[in-house]
Amino acid sequence: MKDKHILLHVTGSISCYKACELTSLLVKAGAEVQVTMSEGALKFLQPAVFEGLSRREALTPDMFVRKPDCIPHITLAQKWADLIIVYPASANCIARLASGLSDDLFGATFLANNFEKPVLLAPAMNSNMFAHPSVQEGLKKLESWGCKILPTEEGRLACGSVGLGKLIAPEKAFDFIKEAL
Numbered sequence: 419m420k421d422k423h424i425l426l427h428v429t430g431s432i433s434c435y436k437a438c439e440l441t442s443l444l445v446k447a448g449a450e451v452q453v454t455m456s457e458g459a460l461k462f463l464q465p466a467v468f469e470g471l472s473r474r475e476a477l478t479p480d481m482f483v484r485k486p487d488c489i490p491h492i493t494l495a496q497k498w499a500d501l502i503i504v505y506p507a508s509a510n511c512i513a514r515l516a517s518g519l520s521d522d523l524f525g526a527t528f529l530a531n532n533f534e535k536p537v538l539l540a541p542a543m544n545s546n547m548f549a550h551p552s553v554q555e556g557l558k559k560l561e562s563w564g565c566k567i568l569p570t571e572e573g574r575l576a577c578g579s580v581g582l583g584k585l586i587a588p589e590k591a592f593d594f595i596k597e598a599l
């Protein structure tokens with residue numbers, strides 16, 4: 419893990435606070451962590467929390483504002499990252515990635531990566547959303563392209579229902595990252 423470059427994309431699930439713990443675990447293990455945040459994640463958390471934990475600017479979706487690096491998606495995907503993880507991955511993010519949408523920083527980064535480096539996705543959502551064909555087919559497609567889909571946990575969800583779709587715990591996600599590197 420030491421000096422490995424981990425690109426951690428955080429999306430707008432209620433569970434995104436757990437990405438703070440994952441960032442902290444990775445940093446403590448010696449990794450460099452670059453966080454990118456989706457529009458949804460920015461509704462839940464401020465970049466400052468990840469900046470304090472990772473000691474790096476947390477990158478927001480607008481890819482036209484980066485200076486001095488004017489093509490950040492290429493740098494991140496092809497030069498910087500040793501591994502990419504989406505933690506948590508919202509239903510919206512899964513649909514966007516499975517459709518190849520590249521109108522934001524992470525979408526473009528995802529397309530610029532050729533799967534020579536591991537790409538991990540950790541879904542997190544309500545059980546009905548998780549069971550929806552849009553999500554299941556999106557995950558199958560992403561897996562067929564080379565993404566590793568991390569299991570969800572079964573348990574009490576933030577909405578009160580009990581079932582699949584709960585975000586895998588940060589410690590377990592950390593183990594998957596270690597194994598994939």
Ligand SMILES: Cc1cc2nc3c(=O)[nH]c(=O)nc-3n(C[C@H](O)[C@H](O)[C@H](O)COP(=O)(O)O)c2cc1C
Nearest residue numbers: 429430431432456457458459508509510511542543
């Ligand atoms: C309180 C609250 C909790 C949410 N939790 C989830 C969730 O766990 N998983 C999910 O897929 N969407 C969840 N959503 C919906 C997403 O935030 C919404 O689809 C958003 O557009 C996702 O944006 P993103 O993909 O840019 O992060 C939640 C919305 C609210 C208001």
